[in-house]
Amino acid sequence: MFESLWRWTRQEPPTEPLPVETTVAAxxxxxxxxxxxxxxxxxxxALITNDEVAGFVAKSEGRLRGVAGADLARPMTAVRELxxxxxxxxxxxxxxxxxxxxLPPTDRLYYPLYAECVELGIPFCTQVGHTGPLRSSETGRPIPYIDRVALDFPELVLVCGHIGxxxxxxxxxxxxKHENVYIDTSAYTARRYPAELVDYLRGRGxxxxxxxxxYPMITPLQALEHLDTWELDAEVRDLFLSANARRVFRLQGVLEK
Structure with missing residues:
Protein backbone atom coordinates (compact mmCIF):
# COMPACT_ATOMS: atom_id res chain seq x y z
CA MET A 1 0.00 0.00 0.00
CA PHE A 2 2.61 2.58 1.01
CA GLU A 3 5.07 1.38 -1.63
CA SER A 4 3.06 3.25 -4.26
CA LEU A 5 3.34 6.45 -2.20
CA TRP A 6 7.11 6.19 -2.06
CA ARG A 7 7.22 5.61 -5.82
CA TRP A 8 5.12 8.74 -6.31
CA THR A 9 7.69 10.78 -4.36
CA ARG A 10 10.50 9.14 -6.36
CA GLN A 11 12.21 7.88 -3.22
CA GLU A 12 13.19 4.53 -1.80
CA PRO A 13 11.34 3.66 1.42
CA PRO A 14 13.53 3.45 4.54
CA THR A 15 14.59 -0.03 5.54
CA GLU A 16 14.24 0.75 9.26
CA PRO A 17 12.60 3.47 11.39
CA LEU A 18 14.33 6.84 11.26
CA PRO A 19 16.00 7.83 14.54
CA VAL A 20 14.39 10.75 16.33
CA GLU A 21 17.75 12.51 16.09
CA THR A 22 17.42 12.47 12.29
CA THR A 23 13.99 14.08 12.50
CA VAL A 24 15.25 16.74 14.91
CA ALA A 25 18.16 17.49 12.58
CA ALA A 26 15.75 17.87 9.64
CA ALA A 46 -1.82 0.22 14.94
CA LEU A 47 0.95 1.08 12.49
CA ILE A 48 2.43 3.60 14.94
CA THR A 49 0.92 3.67 18.43
CA ASN A 50 0.27 6.68 20.60
CA ASP A 51 2.84 5.43 23.10
CA GLU A 52 5.45 5.13 20.36
CA VAL A 53 4.77 8.73 19.36
CA ALA A 54 5.05 9.80 23.00
CA GLY A 55 8.49 8.17 23.02
CA PHE A 56 9.51 10.16 19.93
CA VAL A 57 8.32 13.37 21.57
CA ALA A 58 10.28 12.64 24.75
CA LYS A 59 13.50 12.29 22.74
CA SER A 60 12.96 15.30 20.50
CA GLU A 61 14.62 18.05 22.54
CA GLY A 62 11.28 19.86 22.74
CA ARG A 63 10.79 20.04 18.97
CA LEU A 64 7.96 17.51 18.54
CA ARG A 65 4.36 17.43 19.74
CA GLY A 66 2.18 14.33 19.56
CA VAL A 67 -0.93 13.86 17.45
CA ALA A 68 -3.09 10.93 18.51
CA GLY A 69 -4.51 8.12 16.43
CA ALA A 70 -7.53 5.95 17.26
CA ASP A 71 -9.22 2.68 16.32
CA LEU A 72 -12.48 3.68 14.61
CA ALA A 73 -13.82 0.14 14.84
CA ARG A 74 -13.95 0.34 18.66
CA PRO A 75 -15.64 3.66 19.43
CA MET A 76 -15.55 3.69 23.22
CA THR A 77 -12.00 2.33 23.34
CA ALA A 78 -11.05 5.03 20.84
CA VAL A 79 -12.61 7.79 22.94
CA ARG A 80 -10.88 6.59 26.11
CA GLU A 81 -7.56 6.30 24.31
CA LEU A 82 -7.93 9.82 22.94
CA LEU A 103 -14.72 5.38 5.46
CA PRO A 104 -15.59 9.01 4.67
CA PRO A 105 -15.43 11.53 7.53
CA THR A 106 -19.24 11.51 7.76
CA ASP A 107 -19.34 7.86 8.83
CA ARG A 108 -21.00 7.38 12.22
CA LEU A 109 -17.85 5.80 13.69
CA TYR A 110 -16.08 9.18 13.64
CA TYR A 111 -18.78 11.08 15.51
CA PRO A 112 -17.95 10.07 19.11
CA LEU A 113 -14.37 11.20 18.45
CA TYR A 114 -15.51 14.54 17.03
CA ALA A 115 -17.53 15.18 20.17
CA GLU A 116 -14.55 14.26 22.35
CA CYS A 117 -12.22 16.54 20.38
CA VAL A 118 -14.59 19.42 21.13
CA GLU A 119 -14.69 18.51 24.82
CA LEU A 120 -10.88 18.25 24.98
CA GLY A 121 -10.39 21.46 23.00
CA ILE A 122 -8.18 19.88 20.32
CA PRO A 123 -8.31 19.91 16.49
CA PHE A 124 -9.27 16.96 14.34
CA CYS A 125 -6.76 16.46 11.52
CA THR A 126 -7.60 14.57 8.35
CA GLN A 127 -6.62 14.20 4.70
CA VAL A 128 -8.45 15.73 1.74
CA GLY A 129 -7.84 15.31 -1.97
CA HIS A 130 -6.64 12.31 -3.89
CA THR A 131 -4.57 9.55 -2.30
CA GLY A 132 -0.95 8.80 -3.18
CA PRO A 133 -1.31 5.12 -2.21
CA LEU A 134 -3.35 2.95 -4.53
CA ARG A 135 -6.61 3.34 -2.64
CA SER A 136 -9.87 5.09 -3.46
CA SER A 137 -9.75 8.90 -3.33
CA GLU A 138 -13.49 9.29 -2.75
CA THR A 139 -13.09 9.66 1.02
CA GLY A 140 -10.96 12.78 0.46
CA ARG A 141 -13.67 14.97 -1.09
CA PRO A 142 -14.16 18.24 0.83
CA ILE A 143 -17.76 18.43 -0.42
CA PRO A 144 -19.85 16.76 0.82
CA TYR A 145 -17.80 15.23 3.64
CA ILE A 146 -15.88 18.04 5.38
CA ASP A 147 -18.76 20.44 4.77
CA ARG A 148 -21.23 18.04 6.44
CA VAL A 149 -18.98 17.42 9.46
CA ALA A 150 -18.46 21.15 9.97
CA LEU A 151 -22.23 21.68 9.86
CA ASP A 152 -22.83 18.93 12.40
CA PHE A 153 -19.97 20.08 14.69
CA PRO A 154 -19.52 23.84 14.31
CA GLU A 155 -17.29 23.93 17.40
CA LEU A 156 -14.93 21.29 16.02
CA VAL A 157 -11.64 22.60 14.63
CA LEU A 158 -10.89 20.70 11.41
CA VAL A 159 -7.42 20.78 9.86
CA CYS A 160 -7.56 19.37 6.34
CA GLY A 161 -4.19 18.20 5.09
CA HIS A 162 -2.89 17.71 1.56
CA ILE A 163 -4.59 20.82 0.11
CA GLY A 164 -7.55 18.95 -1.39
CA LYS A 177 -17.81 28.85 4.76
CA HIS A 178 -16.82 27.46 8.16
CA GLU A 179 -14.98 29.45 10.81
CA ASN A 180 -13.18 26.41 12.24
CA VAL A 181 -12.06 24.71 9.00
CA TYR A 182 -8.39 25.07 7.99
CA ILE A 183 -6.18 23.82 5.16
CA ASP A 184 -2.64 22.52 5.55
CA THR A 185 -0.12 22.09 2.75
CA SER A 186 1.39 18.75 3.80
CA ALA A 187 2.50 16.46 0.95
CA TYR A 188 3.20 19.42 -1.34
CA THR A 189 6.33 21.43 -1.95
CA ALA A 190 5.85 25.16 -2.40
CA ARG A 191 6.36 25.05 -6.16
CA ARG A 192 3.44 22.58 -6.47
CA TYR A 193 0.87 24.68 -4.60
CA PRO A 194 -2.10 25.31 -6.90
CA ALA A 195 -2.28 28.97 -7.96
CA GLU A 196 -5.75 29.32 -6.47
CA LEU A 197 -4.41 28.26 -3.06
CA VAL A 198 -1.57 30.80 -3.26
CA ASP A 199 -4.08 33.52 -4.13
CA TYR A 200 -6.22 32.44 -1.16
CA LEU A 201 -3.19 32.42 1.12
CA ARG A 202 -2.19 35.92 0.05
CA GLY A 203 -5.69 37.31 0.55
CA ARG A 204 -8.78 36.36 2.50
CA GLY A 205 -7.37 32.97 3.52
CA TYR A 215 7.96 14.03 6.57
CA PRO A 216 9.88 11.80 5.92
CA MET A 217 8.59 11.68 2.32
CA ILE A 218 9.07 15.45 2.11
CA THR A 219 11.50 17.14 4.48
CA PRO A 220 10.93 20.69 5.78
CA LEU A 221 13.74 21.99 3.56
CA GLN A 222 12.20 20.38 0.48
CA ALA A 223 8.75 21.69 1.36
CA LEU A 224 10.06 25.24 1.82
CA GLU A 225 12.13 25.29 -1.35
CA HIS A 226 10.78 27.86 -3.84
CA LEU A 227 8.54 29.48 -1.22
CA ASP A 228 10.18 32.84 -1.99
CA THR A 229 8.86 32.68 -5.55
CA TRP A 230 5.36 33.35 -4.20
CA GLU A 231 6.53 36.73 -2.83
CA LEU A 232 4.43 36.54 0.32
CA ASP A 233 4.49 39.65 2.47
CA ALA A 234 5.95 39.44 5.97
CA GLU A 235 2.57 39.13 7.72
CA VAL A 236 1.29 36.35 5.46
CA ARG A 237 4.57 34.47 5.65
CA ASP A 238 4.51 34.55 9.47
CA LEU A 239 0.87 33.43 9.61
CA PHE A 240 1.46 30.60 7.15
CA LEU A 241 4.69 29.28 8.65
CA SER A 242 4.03 29.84 12.34
CA ALA A 243 1.23 31.92 13.79
CA ASN A 244 -1.73 29.99 12.36
CA ALA A 245 -0.43 26.65 13.62
CA ARG A 246 0.45 28.09 17.03
CA ARG A 247 -3.11 29.37 17.36
CA VAL A 248 -4.91 26.31 16.00
CA PHE A 249 -2.85 23.75 17.94
CA ARG A 250 -2.37 26.03 20.97
CA LEU A 251 1.39 25.93 20.70
CA GLN A 252 2.12 29.46 21.86
CA GLY A 253 5.24 29.66 23.97
CA VAL A 254 5.83 25.92 24.20
CA LEU A 255 9.42 26.07 22.96
CA GLU A 256 11.93 28.48 24.40
CA LYS A 257 14.56 29.84 22.06
Missing amino acids: LRAADVEIGLAAAWYGPQG RRAVRELGFVALRIVPWLWD YPWTSEMIAVSD RSKVLFGTN
Whole structure:
Protein backbone atom coordinates (compact mmCIF):
# COMPACT_ATOMS: atom_id res chain seq x y z
CA MET A 1 0.00 0.00 0.00
CA PHE A 2 2.61 2.58 1.01
CA GLU A 3 5.07 1.38 -1.63
CA SER A 4 3.06 3.25 -4.26
CA LEU A 5 3.34 6.45 -2.20
CA TRP A 6 7.11 6.19 -2.06
CA ARG A 7 7.22 5.61 -5.82
CA TRP A 8 5.12 8.74 -6.31
CA THR A 9 7.69 10.78 -4.36
CA ARG A 10 10.50 9.14 -6.36
CA GLN A 11 12.21 7.88 -3.22
CA GLU A 12 13.19 4.53 -1.80
CA PRO A 13 11.34 3.66 1.42
CA PRO A 14 13.53 3.45 4.54
CA THR A 15 14.59 -0.03 5.54
CA GLU A 16 14.24 0.75 9.26
CA PRO A 17 12.60 3.47 11.39
CA LEU A 18 14.33 6.84 11.26
CA PRO A 19 16.00 7.83 14.54
CA VAL A 20 14.39 10.75 16.33
CA GLU A 21 17.75 12.51 16.09
CA THR A 22 17.42 12.47 12.29
CA THR A 23 13.99 14.08 12.50
CA VAL A 24 15.25 16.74 14.91
CA ALA A 25 18.16 17.49 12.58
CA ALA A 26 15.75 17.87 9.64
CA LEU A 27 13.64 20.34 11.64
CA ARG A 28 16.68 22.29 12.77
CA ALA A 29 18.09 22.45 9.22
CA ALA A 30 14.95 24.27 8.06
CA ASP A 31 14.69 26.41 11.21
CA VAL A 32 11.43 24.69 12.17
CA GLU A 33 10.81 25.15 15.88
CA ILE A 34 8.00 22.60 16.34
CA GLY A 35 6.89 19.59 14.33
CA LEU A 36 3.85 17.37 14.82
CA ALA A 37 4.37 13.60 15.00
CA ALA A 38 1.25 11.53 14.33
CA ALA A 39 0.20 8.03 15.34
CA TRP A 40 -1.36 5.82 12.65
CA TYR A 41 -4.22 3.41 13.31
CA GLY A 42 -5.95 1.34 10.62
CA PRO A 43 -8.43 -1.54 10.37
CA GLN A 44 -5.65 -4.09 10.84
CA GLY A 45 -4.38 -2.39 14.00
CA ALA A 46 -1.82 0.22 14.94
CA LEU A 47 0.95 1.08 12.49
CA ILE A 48 2.43 3.60 14.94
CA THR A 49 0.92 3.67 18.43
CA ASN A 50 0.27 6.68 20.60
CA ASP A 51 2.84 5.43 23.10
CA GLU A 52 5.45 5.13 20.36
CA VAL A 53 4.77 8.73 19.36
CA ALA A 54 5.05 9.80 23.00
CA GLY A 55 8.49 8.17 23.02
CA PHE A 56 9.51 10.16 19.93
CA VAL A 57 8.32 13.37 21.57
CA ALA A 58 10.28 12.64 24.75
CA LYS A 59 13.50 12.29 22.74
CA SER A 60 12.96 15.30 20.50
CA GLU A 61 14.62 18.05 22.54
CA GLY A 62 11.28 19.86 22.74
CA ARG A 63 10.79 20.04 18.97
CA LEU A 64 7.96 17.51 18.54
CA ARG A 65 4.36 17.43 19.74
CA GLY A 66 2.18 14.33 19.56
CA VAL A 67 -0.93 13.86 17.45
CA ALA A 68 -3.09 10.93 18.51
CA GLY A 69 -4.51 8.12 16.43
CA ALA A 70 -7.53 5.95 17.26
CA ASP A 71 -9.22 2.68 16.32
CA LEU A 72 -12.48 3.68 14.61
CA ALA A 73 -13.82 0.14 14.84
CA ARG A 74 -13.95 0.34 18.66
CA PRO A 75 -15.64 3.66 19.43
CA MET A 76 -15.55 3.69 23.22
CA THR A 77 -12.00 2.33 23.34
CA ALA A 78 -11.05 5.03 20.84
CA VAL A 79 -12.61 7.79 22.94
CA ARG A 80 -10.88 6.59 26.11
CA GLU A 81 -7.56 6.30 24.31
CA LEU A 82 -7.93 9.82 22.94
CA ARG A 83 -8.57 11.15 26.45
CA ARG A 84 -5.48 9.37 27.68
CA ALA A 85 -3.34 10.66 24.83
CA VAL A 86 -4.35 14.26 25.52
CA ARG A 87 -4.58 14.28 29.32
CA GLU A 88 -1.69 11.97 30.15
CA LEU A 89 0.61 12.10 27.12
CA GLY A 90 0.06 15.79 26.33
CA PHE A 91 -1.00 15.30 22.68
CA VAL A 92 -2.34 18.33 20.84
CA ALA A 93 -4.69 16.84 18.20
CA LEU A 94 -6.31 13.72 16.77
CA ARG A 95 -5.64 12.51 13.22
CA ILE A 96 -7.58 9.92 11.23
CA VAL A 97 -6.74 9.07 7.60
CA PRO A 98 -10.07 8.25 5.89
CA TRP A 99 -8.67 6.29 2.93
CA LEU A 100 -6.89 3.94 5.32
CA TRP A 101 -10.29 2.97 6.72
CA ASP A 102 -12.20 3.37 3.44
CA LEU A 103 -14.72 5.38 5.46
CA PRO A 104 -15.59 9.01 4.67
CA PRO A 105 -15.43 11.53 7.53
CA THR A 106 -19.24 11.51 7.76
CA ASP A 107 -19.34 7.86 8.83
CA ARG A 108 -21.00 7.38 12.22
CA LEU A 109 -17.85 5.80 13.69
CA TYR A 110 -16.08 9.18 13.64
CA TYR A 111 -18.78 11.08 15.51
CA PRO A 112 -17.95 10.07 19.11
CA LEU A 113 -14.37 11.20 18.45
CA TYR A 114 -15.51 14.54 17.03
CA ALA A 115 -17.53 15.18 20.17
CA GLU A 116 -14.55 14.26 22.35
CA CYS A 117 -12.22 16.54 20.38
CA VAL A 118 -14.59 19.42 21.13
CA GLU A 119 -14.69 18.51 24.82
CA LEU A 120 -10.88 18.25 24.98
CA GLY A 121 -10.39 21.46 23.00
CA ILE A 122 -8.18 19.88 20.32
CA PRO A 123 -8.31 19.91 16.49
CA PHE A 124 -9.27 16.96 14.34
CA CYS A 125 -6.76 16.46 11.52
CA THR A 126 -7.60 14.57 8.35
CA GLN A 127 -6.62 14.20 4.70
CA VAL A 128 -8.45 15.73 1.74
CA GLY A 129 -7.84 15.31 -1.97
CA HIS A 130 -6.64 12.31 -3.89
CA THR A 131 -4.57 9.55 -2.30
CA GLY A 132 -0.95 8.80 -3.18
CA PRO A 133 -1.31 5.12 -2.21
CA LEU A 134 -3.35 2.95 -4.53
CA ARG A 135 -6.61 3.34 -2.64
CA SER A 136 -9.87 5.09 -3.46
CA SER A 137 -9.75 8.90 -3.33
CA GLU A 138 -13.49 9.29 -2.75
CA THR A 139 -13.09 9.66 1.02
CA GLY A 140 -10.96 12.78 0.46
CA ARG A 141 -13.67 14.97 -1.09
CA PRO A 142 -14.16 18.24 0.83
CA ILE A 143 -17.76 18.43 -0.42
CA PRO A 144 -19.85 16.76 0.82
CA TYR A 145 -17.80 15.23 3.64
CA ILE A 146 -15.88 18.04 5.38
CA ASP A 147 -18.76 20.44 4.77
CA ARG A 148 -21.23 18.04 6.44
CA VAL A 149 -18.98 17.42 9.46
CA ALA A 150 -18.46 21.15 9.97
CA LEU A 151 -22.23 21.68 9.86
CA ASP A 152 -22.83 18.93 12.40
CA PHE A 153 -19.97 20.08 14.69
CA PRO A 154 -19.52 23.84 14.31
CA GLU A 155 -17.29 23.93 17.40
CA LEU A 156 -14.93 21.29 16.02
CA VAL A 157 -11.64 22.60 14.63
CA LEU A 158 -10.89 20.70 11.41
CA VAL A 159 -7.42 20.78 9.86
CA CYS A 160 -7.56 19.37 6.34
CA GLY A 161 -4.19 18.20 5.09
CA HIS A 162 -2.89 17.71 1.56
CA ILE A 163 -4.59 20.82 0.11
CA GLY A 164 -7.55 18.95 -1.39
CA TYR A 165 -6.27 18.65 -4.98
CA PRO A 166 -7.94 18.10 -7.43
CA TRP A 167 -10.81 19.59 -5.40
CA THR A 168 -8.83 22.61 -4.18
CA SER A 169 -11.62 25.03 -5.07
CA GLU A 170 -14.03 22.95 -2.98
CA MET A 171 -11.61 22.95 -0.07
CA ILE A 172 -11.23 26.73 -0.22
CA ALA A 173 -15.00 27.14 -0.39
CA VAL A 174 -15.48 24.96 2.70
CA SER A 175 -12.73 26.85 4.54
CA ASP A 176 -14.42 30.14 3.67
CA LYS A 177 -17.81 28.85 4.76
CA HIS A 178 -16.82 27.46 8.16
CA GLU A 179 -14.98 29.45 10.81
CA ASN A 180 -13.18 26.41 12.24
CA VAL A 181 -12.06 24.71 9.00
CA TYR A 182 -8.39 25.07 7.99
CA ILE A 183 -6.18 23.82 5.16
CA ASP A 184 -2.64 22.52 5.55
CA THR A 185 -0.12 22.09 2.75
CA SER A 186 1.39 18.75 3.80
CA ALA A 187 2.50 16.46 0.95
CA TYR A 188 3.20 19.42 -1.34
CA THR A 189 6.33 21.43 -1.95
CA ALA A 190 5.85 25.16 -2.40
CA ARG A 191 6.36 25.05 -6.16
CA ARG A 192 3.44 22.58 -6.47
CA TYR A 193 0.87 24.68 -4.60
CA PRO A 194 -2.10 25.31 -6.90
CA ALA A 195 -2.28 28.97 -7.96
CA GLU A 196 -5.75 29.32 -6.47
CA LEU A 197 -4.41 28.26 -3.06
CA VAL A 198 -1.57 30.80 -3.26
CA ASP A 199 -4.08 33.52 -4.13
CA TYR A 200 -6.22 32.44 -1.16
CA LEU A 201 -3.19 32.42 1.12
CA ARG A 202 -2.19 35.92 0.05
CA GLY A 203 -5.69 37.31 0.55
CA ARG A 204 -8.78 36.36 2.50
CA GLY A 205 -7.37 32.97 3.52
CA ARG A 206 -4.25 34.27 5.25
CA SER A 207 -5.50 33.05 8.63
CA LYS A 208 -6.78 29.70 7.28
CA VAL A 209 -3.73 27.99 5.69
CA LEU A 210 -1.00 26.15 7.63
CA PHE A 211 2.40 24.95 6.43
CA GLY A 212 2.97 21.19 6.42
CA THR A 213 5.53 18.71 5.09
CA ASN A 214 4.58 14.99 5.14
CA TYR A 215 7.96 14.03 6.57
CA PRO A 216 9.88 11.80 5.92
CA MET A 217 8.59 11.68 2.32
CA ILE A 218 9.07 15.45 2.11
CA THR A 219 11.50 17.14 4.48
CA PRO A 220 10.93 20.69 5.78
CA LEU A 221 13.74 21.99 3.56
CA GLN A 222 12.20 20.38 0.48
CA ALA A 223 8.75 21.69 1.36
CA LEU A 224 10.06 25.24 1.82
CA GLU A 225 12.13 25.29 -1.35
CA HIS A 226 10.78 27.86 -3.84
CA LEU A 227 8.54 29.48 -1.22
CA ASP A 228 10.18 32.84 -1.99
CA THR A 229 8.86 32.68 -5.55
CA TRP A 230 5.36 33.35 -4.20
CA GLU A 231 6.53 36.73 -2.83
CA LEU A 232 4.43 36.54 0.32
CA ASP A 233 4.49 39.65 2.47
CA ALA A 234 5.95 39.44 5.97
CA GLU A 235 2.57 39.13 7.72
CA VAL A 236 1.29 36.35 5.46
CA ARG A 237 4.57 34.47 5.65
CA ASP A 238 4.51 34.55 9.47
CA LEU A 239 0.87 33.43 9.61
CA PHE A 240 1.46 30.60 7.15
CA LEU A 241 4.69 29.28 8.65
CA SER A 242 4.03 29.84 12.34
CA ALA A 243 1.23 31.92 13.79
CA ASN A 244 -1.73 29.99 12.36
CA ALA A 245 -0.43 26.65 13.62
CA ARG A 246 0.45 28.09 17.03
CA ARG A 247 -3.11 29.37 17.36
CA VAL A 248 -4.91 26.31 16.00
CA PHE A 249 -2.85 23.75 17.94
CA ARG A 250 -2.37 26.03 20.97
CA LEU A 251 1.39 25.93 20.70
CA GLN A 252 2.12 29.46 21.86
CA GLY A 253 5.24 29.66 23.97
CA VAL A 254 5.83 25.92 24.20
CA LEU A 255 9.42 26.07 22.96
CA GLU A 256 11.93 28.48 24.40
CA LYS A 257 14.56 29.84 22.06
